[in-house]
Amino acid sequence: SSELTQDPAVSVALGQTVRITCQGDSLRSYYASWYQQKPGQAPVLVIYGKNNRPSGIPDRFSGSSSGNTASLTITGAQAEDEADYYCNSRDSSGTVVFGGGTKLTVL
Amino acid sequence: QLQLQESGPGLVKPSETLSLTCTVSGGSISSSSYYWGWIRQPPGKGLEWIGSIYYSGSTYYNPSLKSRVTISVDTSKNQFSLKLSSVTAADTAVYYCARLLERLGAFDIWGQGTMVTVSS
Numbered sequence: 001s002s003e004l005t006q007d008p009a010v011s012v013a014l015g016q017t018v019r020i021t022c023q024g025d026s027l028r029s030y031y032a033s034w035y036q037q038k039p040g041q042a043p044v045l046v047i048y049g050k051n052n053r054p055s056g057i058p059d060r061f062s063g064s065s066s067g068n069t070a071s072l073t074i075t076g077a078q079a080e081d082e083a084d085y086y087c088n089s090r091d092s093s094g095t096v097v098f099g100g101g102t103k104l105t106v107l
Numbered sequence: 108q109l110q111l112q113e114s115g116p117g118l119v120k121p122s123e124t125l126s127l128t129c130t131v132s133g134g135s136i137s138s139s140s141y142y143w144g145w146i147r148q149p150p151g152k153g154l155e156w157i158g159s160i161y162y163s164g165s166t167y168y169n170p171s172l173k174s175r176v177t178i179s180v181d182t183s184k185n186q187f188s189l190k191l192s193s194v195t196a197a198d199t200a201v202y203y204c205a206r207l208l209e210r211l212g213a214f215d216i217w218g219q220g221t222m223v224t225v226s227s
Contacts, residue, residue, distance in 0.1 A: 033213035035154075042203055042220050043154065048213035086154050090212030094167040096144070096156040 002026040002091045004099035011105040012077045020072045020102045022087030030089045032070035034063060037084045037101075046085075047072055074104075082106040109134040111204050111218035119198075119225050125191040129204030129218060136185045137162040142207040144214060145178060145189045147200040155200075159207050160187055194225045 004024040012018035022032050031050060035043035045054050047063035060075045070089075074081055087099040115127035129143070136143060144159035158168040160178045168176050172191070180187040191198060201222050205214035 031211055033211065035214070037154075042217040043214070044217070045213060045215050048208065048215065049211050054215060088154075088156070088212060088214075090209070094159075094209070095169065096159065096167070096207075096212050098146075098154040098156060101153040 002089070002095070002097045004032075004087055004089065004097055006085075006087060006099040006102045008100070009103045009105070011107055012074070013107050014079060015076055017073065017075045018077055018104065020074075020085050020104065022070045022072075022099045023068055024089065024097070024099075025068055026089045026091040026097065027065060027068050027070050030091065032063070032065065032087045032089045034061075034070075034072045035086045035088070036081075037086065043086060077104075077106050079106050109206065109216050111206065111216060113202060113204050113218045113221040115221060115223070117222055117224060119194055119223060120227050121195055121225055122193055125189070125194050125198060125223055125225070127189045127202055127204075127221065127223070129187050129189075131185045131187075131206075136180065136187065137182050140208070142167075142209040143180070143187045144205050144207045146203045146205060146214065147198075148203070148220075149197075149200040157189065157191075157202075159209070161209075196225050199223065199225045 034047040037043040051063045086101045142159040145157040158178045175192045177190040201220040203220045204218045206216040
């Protein structure tokens with residue numbers, strides 16, 4: 001089955017730009033979606049499709065993809081962006097897979 | 108706006124069947140654009156997709172759980188349900204239901220989650 005690989009932890013200085021990556025074969029054919037999860041809360045979709053933000057998601061969040069790697073970029077990271085971030089995608093059989101998650105620390 | 112709410116027992120004994128229901132409010136489960144899914148998260152760990160269902164009853168399951176999972180839908184009640192058989196302590200997790208944009212694999216609306224503990 002498909003797998004998605006994320007770095008376990010990333011840090012960024014307040015106001016700087018950070019990129020969180022997700023690698024997997026399914027990403028060559030399907031877009032990644034990205035979720036933000038804060039402690040004790042349900043995940044929130046922040047990016048889906050080519051580079052779409054649901055209503056209410058700040059425009060400092062953006063997505064991109066190249067080959068087997070998808071990226072979530074936060075431009076001008078804020079303290080409230082400190083959270084766990086998960087990618088996911090589907091594959092050709094219709095199954096869904098999540099990455100292992102990246103813990104983002106804002107310094 | 109659309110809301111999802113999980114319900115079911117918070118404690119299940121080993122070897123028994125875990126049963127949860129997700130109630131959809133503020134919209135129809137019979138929307139042609141969406142599937143409906145279950146995702147779980149063991150304490151301190153990442154997200155794991157369990158399976159998804161269309162209002163017609165068409166399903167997709169995680170291959171690693173397929174032998175133990177059944178997802179069903181009741182359009183008259185605007186609900187879908189999860190059954191996970193032969194549970195062990197490894198099935199202890201927060202269980203979420205969510206709406207799935209199937210073509211994109213994106214879960215755009217989530218329930219708040221419900222903690223299920225497997226213990227005797």
